[in-house]
Amino acid sequence: MNHKREITYFAAIHEATDFCLKTDPKVFLIGLGVPDPKGIFGTTIGLQKKYGPERVMDMPVSENGLTGICIGAALRGLRPILTHQRVDFSLLSLDQIINNAAKWYYMFGGLLKVPLVIRMVIGCGWGQGAQHSQSLQALFAHIPGLKVVMPTTPYDAKGMLISAVQDNNPVIFLEHRWLHGLKDVVPEESYTVPIGQAKRLKEGHQLTLVASSYMTIESLKAAKILEQEGIQIDLIDLRTVRPFDQELIFQSVKKTGHLLVVDSGWITGGLAGEIIAQVTEHQYAALKAAPQRLALPDIPTPSSPALTKDFYPGYRQIIEKILIMLCCQPKEIQAVLKKIKDDGKPHDVPDLSFTGPF
Amino acid sequence: MTQPIDAQILLSLYFQILRIRRIEEKIVELYPQQEMRCPVHLSIGQEAIAVGVCQSLEASDYVLSNHRAHGHYLARGGDLKRFFAEIYGKESGCSKGRGGSMHLIDLSVNFFGSTPIVGSSTPVATGVAFAERYLRQKTVTVIFIGDAVVEEGVFHESINFAVLRQLPILYVCENNLYSVYTHLRDRQPRREISSLAQAHGAFTLTDDGNDAVKVYASSKRAVEHIRQGKGPAFLELSTYRWREHCGPNYDNDIGYRTTKEYEDWRKQDPLENLQGSLLSQGVLTHGKIDQMEKTARLEIDEAVKFAKSSAFPKGPVQESDVYAN
Incomplete structure (x- = not known):
């Protein structure tokens, strides 16, 4: 067996879905475009041919209705995987997600479970603007009864999708569009990555940097550059945003005394604020300075590249913020930022291979 | 022509209507005690639909409902003690006190839940x-909806999919003319509600929802259609809510409907009319009625006693109440 096999994020999602369909006849996959030639960014290609139209299917353009139908199917013991090509489309189904999926177990005294996975694609659009590239994790993470995961690496994407399908609760599975092409070592065999556990990606003692999904990639870049400057960052990839891993974050903050949270969602009422609130409430004594956050400014996503340039925080902003938090002088900060080599790609694509249109 | 209906079924229809009527009248009587601390949406006047439809089902079939669910739950055979206990907010309630009157469930009779967002269930x-189709089961699933549900987009999304996939489901529309206090004419244009389901391609029937015998016969036809694998059916039944939208009182004085309108519908009482008809047919006797009244009364008194004497749930709510293992 090739233990160093590298596959992309979308191939990892595909492999996890394939495994779930193969091993549990109660799993079915439904979503707009699931069997079409593009196959939800390549994550569902060929699965209908393999498992048949009764288990892998397209659907009418009825996000709310089909979410309810998947909930009903889940109440009868099936395990639906419902996919949306954009998180924005799922907003049509909030009644079903919030009023039914999240509450059926609770409001009927635990008699019926809702083992449902809803895959949604979030994040930076290529000029896709206000309604095709939102990051709405905070909206779902606000709701008791839902679990919300947003894996960063292909390894975690595979393991967490399998965990999500095996979970007896509704799980919102958020995939950042800019992660789909990312490659990573992913074992061919099946495995699970538990929901609710964050992962320390870099060990350091000077500052705790908490990130999730694509922002973890930017944070990792930032941490590596800072390492060259002799600054050691404790980088935590959240992986699950509800319930999030309080323990690992608290443990890290107790060590570093400094906390920066970066998030791909909006700053107001967002996830970063929630994590900072919990740390401040429970670990106030450990903090050496006020925790900080980096997230999207409170405006809808622009479309023009001229406007998206300063909209999304990236590794440069993370580095700058960290240096300020660690009380570096403006001159020192500018010196570090000047040293950073340009990565040679336009700001509005995940990598040079991405040429649109979506 | 419909076939003559067996006397046992007629008696069952009558008893079920009587029983639900007396149960809800007991709620009316006890509600002012302020011990039932949740909203109640009474189905008094509409019982024939719940009873007629449930009579046409098999034990293996599934039923779901809406905010006005008492009749559906009870007609389906939902446990009466746990019903009262739920309204009293007790741990012994059908939803362990987590749901209240609007969230009824009894898995032993495949009553899969009722929810109060219009169209949501x-x-x-x-x-x-x-799922039943997926699992190769031969069951029928019934969803009780009101006339306002067809104003919700999700109704059309659901029936479109059901017809597309020829799913074994019966949509029972109780048209009682009002959504809260808003009359149908202020909400929908002048066309038959059933025509919407017909346009979606569903097998559609309409009938008098205050006549349990007619409801039973129509529902039976619809269920047979579905069981033959011919796809979903839609049954529109006219009826009328006697009491206020939510709560135990009459509300003909507050100005949204007239006393005359109420009195006209009151003459179509599903209980009295069926009683008259069955007495004249000789199926029912006054002696039997007395016996049924007594049976219902004893059962209700016992259920209320159970509910009142049951313990409240112990708080606070745990994570394990919210998330399944």
């Missing part, structure tokens, strides 16, 4: 029917 029921 419609796709869920459609999904139960989808």
Whole structure:
């Protein structure tokens, strides 16, 4: 067996879905475009041919209705995987997600479970603007009864999708569009990555940097550059945003005394604020300075590249913020930022291979 | 022509209507004690629909409902003690006091839940029917909806999918003319509600929802259609809510409907009319009526006693109450 096999994020999602369909006849996959030639960014290609139209299917353009139908199917013991090509489309189904999926177990005294996975694609659009590239994790993470995961690496994407399908609760599975092409070592065999556990990606003692999904990639870049400057960052990839891993974050903050949270969602009422609130409430004594956050400014996503340039925080902003938090002088900060080599790609694509249109 | 209906079924229809009427009248009587601390949406005047439809089902079939669910739950055979206990907010309630009157469930009779967002349980029921088809079961799933549900987009999304996939589901529309206090004419244009379902391609029937015998016969036809694998059916039944939208009182004085309108519908009492008809047919006797009244009364008194003497749930709510293992 090739233990160093590298596959992309979308191939990892595909492999996890394939495994779930193969091993549990109660799993079915439904979503707009699931069997079409593009196959939800390549994550569902060929699965209908393999498992048949009764288990892998397209659907009418009825996000709310089909979410309810998947909930009903889940109440009868099936395990639906419902996919949306954009998180924005799922907003049509909030009644079903919030009023039914999240509450059926609770409001009927635990008699019926809702083992449902809803895959949604979030994040930076290529000029896709206000309604095709939102990051709405905070909206779902606000709701008791839902679990919300947003894996960063292909390894975690595979393991967490399998965990999500095996979970007896509704799980919102958020995939950042800019992660789909990312490659990573992913074992061919099946495995699970538990929901609710964050992962320390870099060990350091000077500052705790908490990130999730694509922002973890930017944070990792930032941490590596800072390492060259002799600054050691404790980088935590959240992986699950509800319930999030309080323990690992608290443990890290107790060590570093400094906390920066970066998030791909909006700053107001967002996830970063929630994590900072919990740390401040429970670990106030450990903090050496006020925790900080980096997230999207409170405006809808622009479309023009001229406007998206300063909209999304990236590794440069993370580095700058960290240096300020660690009380570096403006001159020192500018010196570090000047040293950073340009990565040679336009700001509005995940990598040079991405040429649109979506 | 409909076939003559067996006397045992007629008596069952009558007893079920009587029983639900007396149960809800007991709620009316006890509600002012302020011990039932949740909203109640009474189905008094509309019982024939719940009873007629449930009479046409098999034990293996599934039923889901809406905010006005008492009749549906009870007609389906939901446990009466746990019903009262739920309204009293007790741990012994059908939803362990987590639901209240609007969230009734009894898995022992495949009553899969009722929810109070208009139209919200419609796709869920459609999904139960989808799963039954997926699992190669021969059941029928029934969802009770009101006339306002067809104003919700999700109704059309659900029935569109059900017809597309020929799912074994029966949509029972109780048209009682009002959504809260808003009359149908202020909400929908002048056309038959059933024509919407017909346009979606569903097998559609309409009938008098205050006549349990007619409801039973129509529902039986619809259920047979579904069981033959011919796809979903839609049954529109006219009826009238006697009491206020929510609560135990009459509300003909507050100005949204007239006393005359109420009195006209009151003459179509599903209980009295069926009683008269069965007495004249000789199926029912006054002696039997007395016996049924007594049976219902004893059962209700016992259930209320159970509910009142049951313990409240112990708080606070745990994470394990919210998330399943």
